[in-house]
Amino acid sequence: MSRVAFYAPLKAIDHPVPSGERTMARLLLLALAVAGFAPEVASTLRTRDPDGSRHPALRAASLAEAERLIAAYRADPPALWFTYHVYYKAPDWIGPAVSRALGIPYVVAEGSRAPRRASGPHALGHVGAEAALDAADLILVMNRRDRPALEAARPGPQVLADLPPFLDPTEWPLAGAERTPGPLRLLAVAMMREGDKLASYRLLAEALMQLGNRPWTLDVAGDGPAADEVAALLAPFGDRVRRHGAVDATGLSALYGAADLLVWPAVNEAYGMALLEAQAHGCPVAAGGYGGVADVVQDGVTGRVTPPGDAAALAAAINDLAAAPDRLAAMRIAALAFARTERGLDGAAARLRAALAPLLGERA
Structure with a gap:
């Protein structure tokens, strides 16, 4: 069973405040397991920064966390890295660094590009989010509003696949x-x-x-x-x-x-x-x-x-x-x-299996 390192930079699955974001993070973990993978939470470091003032400190903390994980995973790396929700207010500085160092696929579910944030208080967060989305081997599109910008900036080999929002009945x-x-x-x-x-x-x-x-x-x-x-x-x-x-x-x-x-x-x-x-x-x-x-x-x-x-x-x-x-x-x-x-769990698990298996050289 392939291990999957899971990360939710906007809100971790154990965050005390309930929200749709936390719910979907938990559902994705469950769907990965139903799809036949072995997901494990790699980090709970939260990079959400509403006004952009903490991006420098969060980036530094993220890079330190990435170094820690690279060392921990070196002897027994996961099969791939899976990050849920990347955008300029919650960039992922950890996943791309770990994936690159370990030579494993990097996957993003629900990634949003926002060119208008290239300058201003969220400029650093924008750079981090764009770099993560550029590095992704696969982006799972959960919001149709995101697709046009993702298509326009898609690096040649990157795959975009639809994963509509779902729940566990x-x-x-x-x-x-x-x-x-x-x-x-x-x-x-x-x-x-x-x-x-x-x-x-x-x-x-x-x-x-x-x-x-x-x-x-x-x-x-x-x-x-x-x-x-x-x-x-x-x-x-x-x-x-x-x-x-x-x-x-x-x-x-x-x-x-x-x-x-x-x-x-x-x-x-x-x-x-x-x-x-x-x-x-x-x-x-x-x-x-x-x-x-x-x-x-x-x-x-x-x-x-x-x-x-x-x-x-x-x-x-x-x-x-x-x-x-x-x-x-x-x-x-x-x-x-x-x-x-x-929009049930089984359908979402099947979509995940079909999208992730090719990255691992496995049958869908």
């Missing part, structure tokens, strides 16, 4: 929750922090304002430093909004199972794991079409993908689905099948 057992008659039951699941998340909550509040006289309720699962701002945004809707704070997987599963529709503007989301998790419970989605949202929501089949940043369009999509219960019911069935089969 066994982590989300269907509890048989029944959707009760009554007002349309909406659900939002997201952390509460400044920036894109708070911008999404603002757009959500705008959309709710435009639902007219249609009866509805909204359950909100999430917490964070911007919780007070989110509470203020949703306060005008009174007791139609129920805030649950941070919710564990069991609680989330119950909320997904009871909701009629997950609604989320998804401002600058890479794809949004909650959108996929909801569908795995038979809950359709109405979401803003940022980034790779269209990779996890099939517009018109498992939900609606609306123009990015358009609160009116999101409200119209909600109203249209609420007025067509038969269509919403058909979307529930389609969402369940899509998330649990096409």
Whole structure:
């Protein structure tokens, strides 16, 4: 069984704060194992730098970590190095150095190029990310938004292969929750922090304002430093909004199972794991079409993908689905099948096996 050195520079799998990033890192480790590899976490050094001020120190720490790993691996190197998520705010200075020294393939899952960051506070992070992406033998594209830039700068022998976002259905057992008659039951699941998340909550509040006289309720699962701002945004809707704070997987599963529709503007989301998790419970989605949202929501089949940043369009999509219960019911069935089969763990493992095996001289 081929050993795979795994690294997630943006957020390690044991980071205490839950997020879609941590979830996907854990899922990739699991998928590698299901694909027949033996993944092992090589390092937990985090290179995330929101403002660029720590890139020099992080680069130095990364290069020291690379030297340590090269020495540790020299007698018994892994078959390849696998890094999850590389971009200018979280470059990988470790993987390319270790791979080069040991003569093993270097693989990146979800890599993003950003030419506009070549100057300014993130210039060093940009250089690090670009060098890592240039060094990759294989880049697994998880967000369709990334592909054009990756194609344009692709070194000759580099391979790009699609790996759509996925989940493990066994982590989300269907509890048989029944959707009760009554007002349309909406659900939002997201952390509460400044920036894109708070911008999404603002757009959500705008959309709710435009639902007219249609009866509805909204359950909100999430917490964070911007919780007070989110509470203020949703306060005008009174007791139609129920805030649950941070919710564990069991609680989330119950909320997904009871909701009629997950609604989320998804401002600058890479794809949004909650959108996929909801569908795995038979809950359709109405979401803003940022980034790779269209990779996890099939517009018109498992939900609606609306123009990015358009609160009116999101409200119209909600109203249209609420007025067509038969269509919403058909979307529930389609969402369940899509998330649990096409975006399930087994399919992702098969894609990983097919993409990685040629690098190792193995059969897919």
